Amino acid sequence: MSSGSTRLRVASINTNGVRAAYRKGMGAWLDARGVDILAIQEVRASTEDLEGLLGPEWSILHDAATAKGRAGVALASRSKASIHRVSIGDEEFDSAGRWLEADYEVNGQIVTVVSAYVHSGEADTPKQVEKYKFLDGMTARLPELAAHSELAVVVGDLNVGHKTLDIKNWKGNVKRAGFLPKERAYFDRFFGEAGSVVEGVDGSTGAGLGWVDLGRRFAGEVDGPYTWWSQRGHAFDTDTGWRLDYQMATPALAERAVSYEVDRAASHAERWSDHTPVVVDYQI
Secondary structure, eight states: OOTTOOEEEEEEEEOSSHHHHHHHTHHHHHHHHOOSEEEEEOOOSOHHHHHHHHOTTSEEEEEOOSSTTSOOEEEEESSOOSEEEOOOSOTTSOOTTTEEEEEEEETTEEEEEEEEEOOOOOTTSHHHHHHHHHHHHHHHHHHHHHHHOSSEEEEEEOOOOOSGGGBTTGGGGTTSTTSOHHHHHHHHHHTSOTTSEEEOTTSOEEEOOOOEEHHHHHHOSSSOOOOEEOSSTTTTTTTOEEOOEEEEEOHHHHTTEEEEEEOOOSSGGGOSSSBOOEEEEEEO
């Protein structure tokens, strides 16, 4: 790494409603964390709300959902984005509030960051059909993103546990949205060797896209680290979680990742969302 490199800290969090998260302590976390680019999912608030909560030192891009009070993705940064884009998939597909791309100039180079919020889905319902449409849109967009910028990262709540390591009680969830074999096969292809033929966990085949799952690269082949826990029962206390929140990078940007952290709260009472932030430092 050259001595002239710049640290870029990218954090992602599904806030489960940013106003509620701020009431519970998100602001204190953000003030102390030294974040350069913050990706938020499930904003569920107006742009004015976001600006008021984060303050004038942040440059904010926000794509709200079509239905008020639902979804919504945002990117907040210390410096302004040079351009941003919000569409994914077919023109008739409503992806509002779920996909927001922006280009940032960092140390003379363009870094592309995407805040993504994949549908939660529900097996054997129209909600699952919408989820697959979105994953198809991602499949088409990821190679375009990589061609646009060799330093690109998609971050956010992708609502799929890729492997059995990503869910504490995976055996009981193989027929549940978030761990269906067909969903997981998309991620087999996302993270498969670029250009190779990848056989998915569901038996399907497709081209590997070559993106890098930084959570798994840094943690190794271990359970978790989980990023979401049900609010019911004692899931958080027993660490009965799911790893649903990702930072997935192009190979060139992945090589510049120097740390990966999951900011799990010290106790259930100190949580301000049912998800936890995923924070990665890059040297650009």
